[in-house]
Amino acid sequence: MSSLKYIQYQGLLVSTAAHSWESLEYAQNFPVQHTDVFAVTYPKSGTVWMQEILPLVLNGGDLTPVLTIRNHDRVPWLECKQLAEIVDRLTSPRALVTHLPYSLMPPSFHASKAKVIYVTRDPKDVLVSSYYFHQMAAFLEDPGTFDEFLGKFLEGRVPFGKWTEHVKSWKSAELGDRILFITYEEMVQDLPASIRRISDFLGSNLSDEVIQKIAEHCSFRSMKDNDMSNFSHVSNQYMDTNKSSFLRKGIVGDWKNHFSSEKLVRFVSVMNQELKEESSCLFVWI
Numbered sequence: 614m615s616s617l618k619y620i621q622y623q624g625l626l627v628s629t630a631a632h633s634w635e636s637l638e639y640a641q642n643f644p645v646q647h648t649d650v651f652a653v654t655y656p657k658s659g660t661v662w663m664q665e666i667l668p669l670v671l672n673g674g675d676l677t678p679v680l681t682i683r684n685h686d687r688v689p690w691l692e693c694k695q696l697a698e699i700v701d702r703l704t705s706p707r708a709l710v711t712h713l714p715y716s717l718m719p720p721s722f723h724a725s726k727a728k729v730i731y732v733t734r735d736p737k738d739v740l741v742s743s744y745y746f747h748q749m750a751a752f753l754e755d756p757g758t759f760d761e762f763l764g765k766f767l768e769g770r771v772p773f774g775k776w777t778e779h780v781k782s783w784k785s786a787e788l789g790d791r792i793l794f795i796t797y798e799e800m801v802q803d804l805p806a807s808i809r810r811i812s813d814f815l816g817s818n819l820s821d822e823v824i825q826k827i828a829e830h831c832s833f834r835s836m837k838d839n840d841m842s843n844f845s846h847v848s849n850q851y852m853d854t855n856k857s858s859f860l861r862k863g864i865v866g867d868w869k870n871h872f873s874s875e876k877l878v879r880f881v882s883v884m885n886q887e888l889k890e891e892s893s894c895l896f897v898w899i
């Protein structure tokens with residue numbers, strides 16, 4: 614494994630395991646189509662969940678792709694090395710995911726009618742999920758103690774930078790009816806209703822029966838058992854499942870098991886400071 618775990622591209626920190634200068638340039642020159650659908654997330658906010666939901670919503674609930682194609686090949690990351698290898702295999706309407714901030718989306722995206730589903734998650738739970746992911750993923754820097762990692766997260770010294778910058782960039786994007794905001798928490802609370810929102814946004818016109826079938830397939834338990842979605846093909850050398858699973862807990866509020874009252878005060882005060890220009894109703898967790 615390369616000793617250089619991260620590179621910076623236009624100020625954005627990314628891991629060299631999945632990204633290269635070429636893959637980021639490829640993303641910049643990627644010809645976005647009008648029918649493309651992007652699920653945009655800050656890492657650990659529900660990306661692989663959307664890689665499961667989107668193909669099913671777009672194809673009327675046919676389970677074939679989610680049971681036969683690995684998640685990163687069926688709904689690839691825009692910025693990752695893999696996209697160039699598999700792009701010709703994608704069928705329209707294409708679904709992609711990205712962690713890029715709005716400012717780094719390719720020019721063709723802005724000229725297109727491509728739709729975006731932006732998934733946000735309570736940043737305290739994002740931090741906890743990310744902490745365990747940094748422990749198990751050998752291609753990420755060791756997170757240190759939870760307290761140390763909290764500091765890194767708040768300062769944006771983690772891949773894809775500050776949570777606040779990412780969310781602000783997409784919340785202020787003027788995309789009109791091309792963008793749907795959805796939260797991880799509402800998906801946990803009522804997955805069929807969330808899938809209905811996504812389906813209506815994409816004009817998929819799915820029956821209640823199909824929505825139910827998709828929700829069952831996309832439950833945490835079902836995805837954990839799906840070898841096309843649970844990263845079981847990745848060697849323990851890269852993702853050490855003895856330390857943590859990629860599909861780890863899948864719950865809301867795990868932060869309560871990790872934050873002391875002092876840490877909570879520190880976290881909330883930084884968030885408030887950085888979000889003060891924004892409408893607070895956009896940030897339901899702070």
Ligand code: A3P
Binds near residue numbers: 831860864
């Ligand atoms: P936890 O570590 O809190 O369990 P991402 O895909 O953006 O990296 O996000 C990973 C997080 O989403 C993990 O959170 C993972 O368990 C959770 N997740 C993935 N699929 C899920 C599902 N079907 N239901 C609930 N949570 C899910």
